[in-house]
Amino acid sequence: xxxxxxLLILLMMLISISSLSLADEAGENNEExxxxxxxxxxxxxxxMNNSLGAEIRLLQLEKALLRNILKGEMAVQVLIGLEYxxxxxxxxLSDMKILLEEVRTANxxxxxxxxxxISLKNESRNLTTQFRETIKELLDDETLREIRLRIRExxxxxxxxxxKYIRNRIRQFNFNQLYRLYGIVGEASSxxxxxxxxxxxxxxxxxxQLCKIINQMTKEKxxxxxxxxxxxxxxxxxxxxxxxxHMGDKGKQKGNGKGQH
Numbered sequence: 001x002x003x004x005x006x007l008l009i010l011l012m013m014l015i016s017i018s019s020l021s022l023a024d025e026a027g028e029n030n031e032e033x034x035x036x037x038x039x040x041x042x043x044x045x046x047x048m049n050n051s052l053g054a055e056i057r058l059l060q061l062e063k064a065l066l067r068n069i070l071k072g073e074m075a076v077q078v079l080i081g082l083e084y085x086x087x088x089x090x091x092x093l094s095d096m097k098i099l100l101e102e103v104r105t106a107n108x109x110x111x112x113x114x115x116x117x118i119s120l121k122n123e124s125r126n127l128t129t130q131f132r133e134t135i136k137e138l139l140d141d142e143t144l145r146e147i148r149l150r151i152r153e154x155x156x157x158x159x160x161x162x163x164k165y166i167r168n169r170i171r172q173f174n175f176n177q178l179y180r181l182y183g184i185v186g187e188a189s190s191x192x193x194x195x196x197x198x199x200x201x202x203x204x205x206x207x208x209q210l211c212k213i214i215n216q217m218t219k220e221k222x223x224x225x226x227x228x229x230x231x232x233x234x235x236x237x238x239x240x241x242x243x244x245x246h247m248g249d250k251g252k253q254k255g256n257g258k259g260q261h
Contacts, residue, residue: 041118046240048114052176055108056169057117062103063162065124069096070159071151072131078147084138092131099123118244171196174203178210184228185213 047053072093076086099120106116136144175197182193192209195201201209214222 041121042240042244045114045117045244046236047173048117049236049239051109051113052169052173054113054117056166056173058103058106058108058113058120059162059166059169061117061121061124062100063159063166065096065100065103066162067156067159068124068128068131069093069100070154070156072096074151074154075135075147078150079135079138082143088134089131092127092134096124096127096131099127171199178206181210181229184225185210 044057048057072089076089076093079086079089103120103124106120107113110116139147175193178193178196192201192206196203196206214225217225
């Protein structure tokens with residue numbers, strides 16, 4: 001029973017912290033068509049209950065949009081060399097650049113940061129889809145594959161620098177999360193949490209250290225910790241789900257009114 005309890009606590013800690021560490025890759029997924037309000041977005045906004053979490057999501061959106069713009073610009077240059085008319089593609093890229101500035105200037109501390117993020121993400125997705133569909137109308141599959149291969153080899157210093165900054169902000173967020181867990185555990189020493197922040201201990205190693213401490217506690221204390229972590233995660237998930245449902249209801253109400261542009 002002791003072993004099972006510890007594994008459950010570790011699982012809840014993984015849910016609490018690791019999802020953010022992996023979110024940098026998930027936040028770039030613009031290749032698949034999804035509904036505007038979907039499980040991916042719901043997962044993303046779970047951490048947006050504070051300004052740092054909101055900042056991270058906006059930065060990840062900025063990186064995804066920047067990458068798509070840079071890829072689009074390279075594709076346009078290839079098409080110009082092949083003497084294609086790229087006016088429509090350049091128009092979409094222009095809209096994407098305007099949107100990029102909106103993402104960069106979005107206020108992560110605003111009470112409306114979640115709504116702002118969802119709106120900007122949906123617009124980014126729509127523009128990316130428009131670009132992809134427009135270029136498909138111009139080229140055959142073989143030429144598209146050749147262009148994609150050339151674009152895949154592209155390395156952007158802007159994206160690399162932004163990626164480093166995002167990793168640093170994620171480290172700060174996870175550090176805060178670890179300290180909250182540390183507060184629940186209630187141990188006297190937090191040196192390993194500081195070691196994580198300084199980069200001398202990995203996130204997984206830090207969580208294992210916490211689990212070792214928890215494993216030495218009484219069954220009642222372990223159950224209390226498990227319950228508190230579970231409740232916090234559940235509250236965050238319910239809040240994100242309810243927020244998206246509320247936004248969906250508002251969208252339906254607007255749709256029943258005057259025409260939208």
